[in-house]
Each structure stands twice: as C-alpha cells, then as structure tokens.
Amino acid sequence: MTHLDRDLPGGGAPAALTLSPDILGQFMPLFLWLDKRGRIRAMGPTLTKILGTEAIGTAYARHFVLRRARGHAPEGDPIGKARRIAVNLLRHPGFNLRGTAIEIVTGGGGGEDGTDTLVNLSFGIHLSEAVRFFGLTETDFAASDLAIEFLFMSEAKAAVLNELQALTRRLEDARRAAQNEALSDALTGLANRRAFDAALDRALKVLGRGGRRFALLHLDLDFFKQVNDTLGHAAGDAVLVQAAKVLSDETRRGDLVARVGGDEFMMILRGPINAERVEGFAKRLISRLEEPILHESELCRVSASIGAVIVGEKAGHDAVGLLAAADAALYASKHAGRGRCTVSEA
CATH class of the missing domain: 3.30.450.260 (Haem NO binding associated domain)
Structure with missing residues (x-):
C-alpha cells in the first residue's frame, strides 16, 4: 500500500x-x-x-x-x-x-x-x-487522459485525409483516362485526329522558335476496301491493328503516329530529317505492310501509298498548307502506281 x-x-x-x-x-x-x-x-x-x-x-x-x-x-x-x-x-x-x-x-x-x-x-x-x-x-x-481523445481525432483526420487523397487519385486517374480516350483511336490505340492536330501545332511552334525541321507523312492503305468487301469488317479491323503495330514499331519515341481516318494514318518524324532518310523509312513501312496478314484462316493483303513533306526552317509554315502538300504528295504516289512514297519539301 x-x-x-x-x-x-x-x-x-x-x-x-x-x-x-x-x-x-x-x-x-x-x-x-x-x-x-x-x-x-x-x-x-x-x-x-x-x-x-x-x-x-x-x-x-x-x-x-x-x-x-x-x-x-x-x-x-x-x-x-x-x-x-x-x-x-x-x-x-x-x-x-x-x-x-x-x-x-x-x-x-x-x-x-x-x-x-x-x-x-x-x-x-x-x-x-x-x-x-x-x-x-x-x-x-x-x-481523464485527453491524449487518447486527441489520438482518435488525429486518426479520424488521417482517415479522412487518406480517403480524400484516394478520391483525388481516382479522379485524376479518371481524368487521365478520359483525356487519353479523347486523344486516342479506340481500335488501334494510336493518337486520333485531335491529338495529331495538336501535335502538329506544337511542332510548328517549336520550329518557329528555332527548332529542328521535321517530316510530315500521310499514309493510305492500298487495297483495304477489297479486304473489307470480300472478307468482312472484322478482317479489315485486323489489318488496321496490324498496320498500327508496324507503324509504331518503325517509329521512334519522339515521333507521332495517328490514325486520322478509316485507313489513313499521319506521322510526324522528328530528329535529323532529309529526303533520303524519309524515302528509306517509307520503303521499310511499305515492305512490312505488304506482308500477308492471317485472319481466321484467310490471308489479307494490302500495301500502302505515302506522301511526305519535309518541313524546313523557313518562316511562314501553317498546318493547313502542310496538310495540303502531304495530300498532294500522297495522290502523286497513288497515281504513280501505289505502293510507293513521294517526297516534297516545304
């Protein structure tokens, strides 16, 4: 006692x-x-x-x-x-x-x-x-010990903060997912037209501040309509997915590949650019795209025509004019017999 x-x-x-x-x-x-x-x-x-x-x-x-x-x-x-x-x-x-x-x-x-x-x-x-x-x-x-009361308050506050942080992370993940979805092609996972337009605008702004030249390529799959008409849309989708994989494999991290239409793709190639490099790159793409694609025991065969514009350092470039030049080069390839690339400079 x-x-x-x-x-x-x-x-x-x-x-x-x-x-x-x-x-x-x-x-x-x-x-x-x-x-x-x-x-x-x-x-x-x-x-x-x-x-x-x-x-x-x-x-x-x-x-x-x-x-x-x-x-x-x-x-x-x-x-x-x-x-x-x-x-x-x-x-x-x-x-x-x-x-x-x-x-x-x-x-x-x-x-x-x-x-x-x-x-x-x-x-x-x-x-x-x-x-x-x-x-x-x-x-x-x-x-009578108030410390435990403060502990409960502190832990309740921490629990609320943790939940708010988790909610913020979920909202941020949802925002990013929505943004990616808004800028991505649902079938191929490539950038879509909206993302491509934004990337082209950025490339022109960088060029205007003294950045390096770049190449703009417009690619259209040859004989794609025949695949869709004879083998069905599922076969056409398989061809588009494989084409997207080829384009992604052949481009570098700093480049951009976008699907901008049914069987149309746009590319922005950065880094040291000249006509010889672009032509060699286009030949590799066409050669790989011409490899038969097996879909449900059927062989799908396509090729590609490419129009390329090398964007130089001169002032006054605009997106509309460059896209028109790439379209003109693409149609020149089509008219010359398809399965080839036409390169111009702007």
Whole structure:
C-alpha cells in the first residue's frame, strides 16, 4: 500500500491517504513504483502489458534508460518537488516516455516507514505509434487522459485525409483516362485526329522558335476496301491493328503516329530529317505492310501509298498548307502506281 502524508491548510493535523497499486493503476495506467534501491515494486496495468509481470522486483535500470531529469526533492519534504523525467525503453528504444517522479512515504517492512519513488509516465508524441505497436486500446488509458481523445481525432483526420487523397487519385486517374480516350483511336490505340492536330501545332511552334525541321507523312492503305468487301469488317479491323503495330514499331519515341481516318494514318518524324532518310523509312513501312496478314484462316493483303513533306526552317509554315502538300504528295504516289512514297519539301 502507498501512504501519502500532507499537512492540512491552516496547520492542522496531517491527513493520510492510502492507495493500493490497483487503485493507482486506475488513475495512472502507466505508473511506476520504485523502492529506494531502484527496484520495481509495482506498475500500472498498461506498463505491465508492455514490460510483463516478470519485471516486478527487478531493477529499474534493466528496463529503462534515464535520458533527462529536472527538479529535485528538498530535504525534509516527504513528497518532494516533482521531477520531470524522460526515459527510453531498453527493449523498444524507438519509444521515448516522459513523466513526473515524486518521492512518497510508504509503510516499510517491520512497521518502519520508507521513502520510495512514484513515477507517472506517458508516451507523449509517440502515442499513436505505441498504440499500434503494443496493441493498446482505450481501456489502457485513464478515463481523464485527453491524449487518447486527441489520438482518435488525429486518426479520424488521417482517415479522412487518406480517403480524400484516394478520391483525388481516382479522379485524376479518371481524368487521365478520359483525356487519353479523347486523344486516342479506340481500335488501334494510336493518337486520333485531335491529338495529331495538336501535335502538329506544337511542332510548328517549336520550329518557329528555332527548332529542328521535321517530316510530315500521310499514309493510305492500298487495297483495304477489297479486304473489307470480300472478307468482312472484322478482317479489315485486323489489318488496321496490324498496320498500327508496324507503324509504331518503325517509329521512334519522339515521333507521332495517328490514325486520322478509316485507313489513313499521319506521322510526324522528328530528329535529323532529309529526303533520303524519309524515302528509306517509307520503303521499310511499305515492305512490312505488304506482308500477308492471317485472319481466321484467310490471308489479307494490302500495301500502302505515302506522301511526305519535309518541313524546313523557313518562316511562314501553317498546318493547313502542310496538310495540303502531304495530300498532294500522297495522290502523286497513288497515281504513280501505289505502293510507293513521294517526297516534297516545304
């Protein structure tokens, strides 16, 4: 039993208060009772859950490291001035505890009184981590301890913030998906006409600021209508998908490939550009596109005609004029017998 003496106001007789460790534990679940040799006589239920009952009777120093102690106990004061302390748990060094230590008069063995130390500890800023790590609940804290209320508020706030962040991520993902869908061709996954127009405008702006020249290519599949008419639209779709794959394989990361019509594709080629490079690139495309495509045991055969315009550094280029030039080059390839490329400069 813990025995506390205090002088009554006005100089009356001392009042005695006797508390058992069980009663102390209800008020201070993290209390620590040390005898004058530093051994643990009793602990609050929450501290017992952390250290284990086997810690009772052992030296305080086996479980704690004193980090800081402020204040002192004046001689002749049975309670003494409260000392603020900070300790670390030896087995769990990541947790710092803070508290208040006071000296108390206790009934010693053989009817003799002694002076022990009573320490009331708390986790302070490490409360939320301690709750999770040690599996603590509301019942492990005093009913008057507002720290647990703040913890609930903090965790409720964190839960709301997490949900808002998750909602924001979902909305952002949905926005990006909608944007990609708005700028992508549903069948082939290539850029669509809208995305191509925007890319061409950007390329012209970069060129106007001193950027490198680029090539604009207009590709049309030859004999595609025959595939659709004889083998059906499913076969035509298979041809378009394969054509898109070929164009993507042959272009570089900085280039753009777009499907702008039924069997029409536009390309913007960046980097070092000249007529020889464009012609070689076009020949590879045509050769690959002429490879038969197997669809449901039927072979689909197409070719391609290409019109290319090399856009130089001179001023005054506009998208409408360049598209018209690429169309003219494409029709020149068609009229020359298809399966070829015509290159012009602008």
